[in-house]
Amino acid sequence: EDQVTQSPEALRLQEGESSSLNCSYTVSGLRGLFWYRQDPGKGPEFLFTLYSAGEEKEKERLKATLTKKESFLHITAPKPEDSATYLCAVIPLYNFNKFYFGSGTKLNVKP
Amino acid sequence: DSGVTQTPKHLITATGQRVTLRCSPRSGDLSVYWYQQSLDQGLQFLIQYYNGEERAKGNILERFSAQQFPDLHSELNLSSLELGDSALYFCASSQRGGSNEQFFGPGTRLTVL
Numbered sequence: 001e002d003q004v005t006q007s008p009e010a011l012r013l014q015e016g017e018s019s020s021l022n023c024s025y026t027v028s029g030l031r032g033l034f035w036y037r038q039d040p041g042k043g044p045e046f047l048f049t050l051y052s053a054g055e056e057k058e059k060e061r062l063k064a065t066l067t068k069k070e071s072f073l074h075i076t077a078p079k080p081e082d083s084a085t086y087l088c089a090v091i092p093l094y095n096f097n098k099f100y101f102g103s104g105t106k107l108n109v110k111p
Numbered sequence: 112d113s114g115v116t117q118t119p120k121h122l123i124t125a126t127g128q129r130v131t132l133r134c135s136p137r138s139g140d141l142s143v144y145w146y147q148q149s150l151d152q153g154l155q156f157l158i159q160y161y162n163g164e165e166r167a168k169g170n171i172l173e174r175f176s177a178q179q180f181p182d183l184h185s186e187l188n189l190s191s192l193e194l195g196d197s198a199l200y201f202c203a204s205s206q207r208g209g210s211n212e213q214f215f216g217p218g219t220r221l222t223v224l
Contacts, residue, residue: 034212043113043201043215044154087154098167099144099213103153 002027006088006102013109016077021086021105024070029093033071035064036087038104044087047073078109114138115216117202123222129190132219136183136204142166143185144205144213145177149198160185161207192223 007022025033032051036044048057050066057064061082063074073086085104092098114137124130136143145157147170156169160179171177174192179185189196199220203213 036215041199041218041220043115043203043217045113046212046214049212089154095167098159098169099156101154101156 002090002092002100004088004090004100004102006086006105008105009103010106011108013075013078013107015079015109015111018074018076018078020075021073021107022070023073023088023102025088025090025100026069027090027092027100031091031093033066034089034091034099035062035071035073036089038085038087040085047086075107078107080109080111083107083109113214113216115202115204115214117200117216117219119219120217121220121222123224124192125224126192126194128192128223129188130192130221132187132189132200132202132221134185134187134202134204134216136185136202137214140204140206140214141183142205142207142211143179143183144203145171145185145187146201146203147198148201148218149195154201157187189221194223197221197223 003026035047038044048064053068085106087104088102089099116135118133142161144159146154157171159167177187199218201218203215205211205213
């Protein structure tokens with residue numbers, strides 16, 4: 001069964017304390033992996049797309065990496081405004097019309 | 112601002128009623144997706160349309176239906192509403208569907224009393 005698992009469920013960091021969020025997936029072939037940020041009560045905001053193992057994308061304090069079975073979202077020197085839920089989604093090769101979303105990691109960055 | 116618009120922002124109704132949620136995709140996007148997000152739960156994919164045709168179905172109840180019109184806007188119809196249907200409903204759009212990233216609207220918060 002296709003699955004996307006994100007860990008940890010919640011993460012509390014001090015401002016400036018770097019860390020990583022994990023997204024592991026079990027699909028029969030990966031067409032693409034996506035990272036989103038979601039603030040409470042709002043729609044998810046697109047961050048990155050990764051297509052192949054070894055690929056990396058960066059945006060400000062965020063860096064996403066991809067291996068054959070998982071992706072990491074690295075947050076360097078986070079600020080309180082980085083607090084949000086971070087969602088990972090995958091599209092399998094065989095069914096490219098479906099996004100499978102993980103349940104997210106809720107990040108809280110304290111000043 | 113993603114460029115995807117959804118109306119209304121909030122909707123409060125009673126059990127047994129029927130409501131329609133509306134979505135306008137980003138300019139140039141042909142594909143529209145609908146998702147349901149209940150309190151503290153993940154995004155559940157409901158249905159996808161591409162250029163007016165249904166492309167993929169997820170966990171969509173028989174009481175729910177959707178369509179995409181020639182101008183590419185989409186409507187999600189929810190009928191015989193139950194308390195458990197209370198949730199945030201998001202619409203997303205992408206250029207062609209498939210491996211393109213999806214851009215989400217601000218959502219419609221539905222409360223069923």
